[in-house]
Amino acid sequence: MSMSQRPPKAEHRPTRLACLPYGVGHDHEGVCLEVQLGPYRLLLDCGLRDLTPLLNQNQPPVDAVFCSHAHSDHARGLKALHETFPTLPIYASHVTKQLLPLNWPEKNSPKTANFCQGLFWEKPFELFDDLTVQLFRAGHLPGAACILLTYRTVERVYKLLYTGDFSLSNLQLVEGLSIEALRGLSPDILIIEGTYGTMRHPHRRQQEKQLMQRIHECLTHGYSVVLPVPTLGLGQEILKLLRSHHQFTGRDLDIWVDGEVANACDRYLDLLPEFPLSVQNFAKHQPLFWDERICPRLRRLTPQQRGKIGQTPCIVLTDDLTTLYDEGYLLSGLWVMLFPASPHEGETLESPEIVRLMERVSIHSESYVLAEHSDGRNTTQLIHNLRPQHIIFVHGSPINLTDLTSLEELQNRYQLHLPSTGKLVELPIGDTFIQPAAPSPGVYEGELNDVERNITITLPHNIINDPHWRYFADTGLVEARWQGDELVLRGISQRELVSQSNTEKVINDLDCCLTCRHYRGQRCWNSQSPLYGFKVTPEGYCPVFEPLPQQEDEQSP
DSSP: OOTTOOOOOOOOOOOOEEEEEEEEOOTTOOEEEEEEETTEEEEEOOOOSOOGGGOSSSSOSSSEEEOOOSOHHHHTTHHHHHHHOTTSOEEEEHHHHHHGGGGOGGGOSGGGGTSSEEEOBTOOEEEETTEEEEEEEOSSSTTOEEEEEEEEOSSOEEEEEEOOSOOSSOOSSSOOOOHHHHTTOOOSEEEEEOTTTTOOOOOHHHHHHHHHHHHHHHHHTTOEEEEEOOSSSHHHHHHHHHHHOTTTTTOOOEEEEOTHHHHHHHHHHHTGGGSOHHHHHHHHHSOSSOBSSSSSEEEEOOTTTGGGTTSSOOEEEESOHHHHHHTTTTSSSOEEEEEEBOSSTTOBOOOHHHHHHHHTSOOEEEEEOOOSSOOHHHHHHHHHHHOOSEEEEESSOHHHHHHHHTOHHHHTTSEEEOOOTTOOEEOOOSSSOOOOOOOOOOOOOOEEEEETTEEEEEOOGGGGGSTTHHHHTSSSOEEEEEETTEEEEEEOOHHHHHHHHHHHHHSTTSSSGGGBTTEETTEEOOTTSTTBTSBOOTTOOOTTOOBOGGGTTOOOO
16 A cells, blocks of 8 residues: 555544543553544554454554554564454654564565555654554654644544654664653643553663673673563663674673564664664674674574584573573573563563473573663653643553552642453543542551561451562562651562572582672671672672672682
């Protein structure tokens, strides 16, 4: 379908502004939102695994579809939707159009990339005579877009802005969302992601520095590092970091890329003219990917080369960790596994299959933060600059989204909505501000009893109805710490217990805090150490390390 072709004019229906979610992006759920603007019905993203809710009629369920970016939780259902309704127009940025086929590698063909029409950045595209769309760069991923829909009636102009996934911070391969580009839009309706809730992150460059330092430490101690990553986005970011960071430049080291991550790298190379100038300049002096001449060497991991990994310290990025383990390639040599941290504090992003794998293999694992989404501070900053009337929060755990809607600074200014799948959200626009009831404040009163040698804290039973409870009570174990005069309780997850167990198995032969004679109760008690009195990680190290007596004659790797 050419750009000149438009979807047929929708028949007139009563003017209505509403949103019907088919998927709101809770946990591992995809995002798929139908918005109604007057007589028009439009679909924002289609990350559904099961398209049944959209296929219960013989005609297209909407007038047009817009895809914010190529991640599977926003795009995985587009191919099946197109195959069912071939005439239904689907739009995205030109970069996203090129990246979308990575979601269907087994069906990759010339036709796979052609069902989507590419739109230019910030150039208004007239979908109908009274409805236009504009795309703005959202950061997060190459090609990711904020989608502005403008619907004009005789009485007034209505604007709806959908952020998709966004990041205000500059990443390695994509510039962050520009608030200046959106300033003054004043949309009536803002549909915004809240992946990280109210959490706050260090500066992006600090996150990158910490990850590079941790990988450097592992390699220095003789360990290889395996990083499970999604096919698209995070893996390419880490590869660019490893190629350009001062701790790895010129280092005699092999970096192996496995699975579909390698195919995504190839697609990135085809799109270099669309990348920031800094990336294009880097690629002029040395290859962005696939370089065996300049260290560190960056190579595609073929089946013939898999037997080499682990013989000497190396780095492996893969989206197919289970295959590497099942075929025995992670059983030779020493390994550390680094997972991206989950948007929910204390959790990690492994699939259930990976969790089961970790329970039966003695590989130390830990998480790192390399956020691809904006944190709570940047999310509220964007909202205050846009000043919408209605805000719909999607994409994130119910806990994190509830935390955002509980913010007084948002409740006092905007009409907030926290939708659930299948529930229609009406969005009346007017001068009268009608704020929905605020969520429960989440404060619970209890009792404290000192019984012989134990302290018990009793809380009301209705606390289990709070969405935070599932994470807090995961194992029934808690950690308590003082924060000023307040005692803070934190639940310990199953993932954390497994990680602690594997840590002790793997690093008991290293010069680290776990094997230091001054490490007791997770704290350092060496008065000569800069860490004296502080809580330290078992794999930490300081210059005044003293081994346990039984290890004084052993040689560390």
